[in-house]
Amino acid sequence: MTISSDVSAPLVVVVGATGVQGGSVIRNLIESDKPYRLRGLTRDASQPAAQKIKDLGVEVVTVNIVVGNEAEVRDAFKGGDIIFSMTxxxxxxxTEREVAEGKLMVDAAKAVGxxxxxxxxxxxxxxxxxxxxxxxxxxxGKAEVAEYARSQLPAVDVQAGYYMTNLQSTLNxxxxxxxxxxTYLWHILGDSGSTLPYIDMDADYGLFVRFAIESPEYSKGGGTIYSYGERVTTPQAAASLEKLRGITIKLVTVSPDEHRANLEKSELPHIVKNILxxxxxxxxxxxxxxxxxxxxxxxxRSQLARKPRTFEEFLRANPDFLAA
Structure with a gap:
């Protein structure tokens, strides 16, 4: 549908509108049969991604969400019925900065009503x-922001699942x-039978946010939603990659102690080693x-507007991902 300009339509303010999560929220709301006014927040409105969503009818606003910039954040949120935020x-x-910026957005949302x-x-x-x-x-850190939000106003914590794109991360x-x-070498942490909640964030994260907005229960009472497309073990994911990419993958189980030792031997900064x-x-x-x-x-999950992608559907839709 076309984004509405009718002032009676809810105004959804989307933080990080040119990123993966914010972009997914915008696209999935545009697909809804319900009318929305959309305002996308970005630090750089001149970038191509900002122009792209502007062409769709999204109001694009430049704002830097940092401590000390509270007044501008409130202005960017002004009139918003629904605020989608991320850090x-x-x-x-x-972590201290992340929590402070998260709470800043909660306070701004509360201040604008x-x-x-x-x-x-x-x-x-x-x-x-x-x-x-x-x-x-x-x-x-993110959990602390969500807990604070729940104490201030109706809030839904739409938790982000395990990005399918993590499998191409050099830091992972x-x-x-x-x-x-x-060939490929793939380390498994702990039990090879444990699953991860894989999600195509770009395509599907916004599905869960849309449900939070359109469900009377969540939009009025708040709560937590756990987003994912499919629960997958590492051997299952490897088998899908071997089948669809024609590659060979060797799986090696790594204990928690071995994982920490490998981190310490790496050239990653200390703070990254601590986080991972x-x-x-x-x-x-x-x-x-x-x-x-x-x-x-x-x-x-049964009431989402459509089914989220499985891992194999993601691979088919992204033929260059881990291509042989």
Whole structure:
């Protein structure tokens, strides 16, 4: 549908509109049969991605969401009925800054009278593991922002699943790495039978945000939604890659101690080593600690506007991804 200009249509303000998550939210709301006014926030309105969403009818606003810039953030949020927000921990690797900027957005949303605040969060790993796994700053910081949001106004924490595109990340020790002979080596942390909630973030994350907005239960009462397309084990993902890409993958199981030792031997900055050190929690507890398997979450999935992509559907839609 065409984005509405009718002032009676809800105004959805999208933080990070030119990025993966914000862009997915915008595209999925445009696909809705319900009318929305859309305002996309970006730090650089001159970039091609900003012009692209402007051509779709999105109002593009330039704003830098940092502590000290509260007045401009409130202006950017002004009139917004629904605020979608996210933080960019990877840009600065500073948990204190991430939490401060997240809370700044919550406060701005409350100040302008927003009816719903949606945040892209992650599980509170330190808390859910009983303090066993604490070197997970990116997870715990986002969880703190979500908890604060819930204390201030109706808020939905739409947690981001495991990006399928993580498998091409050079910083990801558990992604397949091409060897000199053309084969791939893929390290598995812990149990090879443990699953990860894979998601094509670009295509499907906005599906879950759209549900949060259009569901009376979540839009009025808030809550948590665990986004994913398909739960996949590493051997299953490897088999799909071998079938669709014609490559050979060798799987090697790595213990938590070996993982930490490999990190320490790497040339990554200390803060990155600290952040990645306890990602082995996923093998023991699961990425979402099994919370995505509950009856309520299955109801959410059954009521999405369409089915999210499986891993194989993602590979077929992106033929250059890990191409041989």
């Amino acid at each position: 960019k921990f990877k840009e600065h690797l500073d 927003a009816k719903l605040f949606i945040f892209s969060g992650l599980p509170p790993v330190s808390k859910l593991s009983g303090g066993k796994y604490t070197r997970v700053a990116r997870f715990d 020790f558990t992604s397949p790495k091409k060897q000199d002979d053309g 050190g306890d990602l082995t929690y996923m093998a023991e507890y699961g990425y979402y600690f099994g919370l995505e398997l509950g009856e309520e979450q299955q109801r959410v």
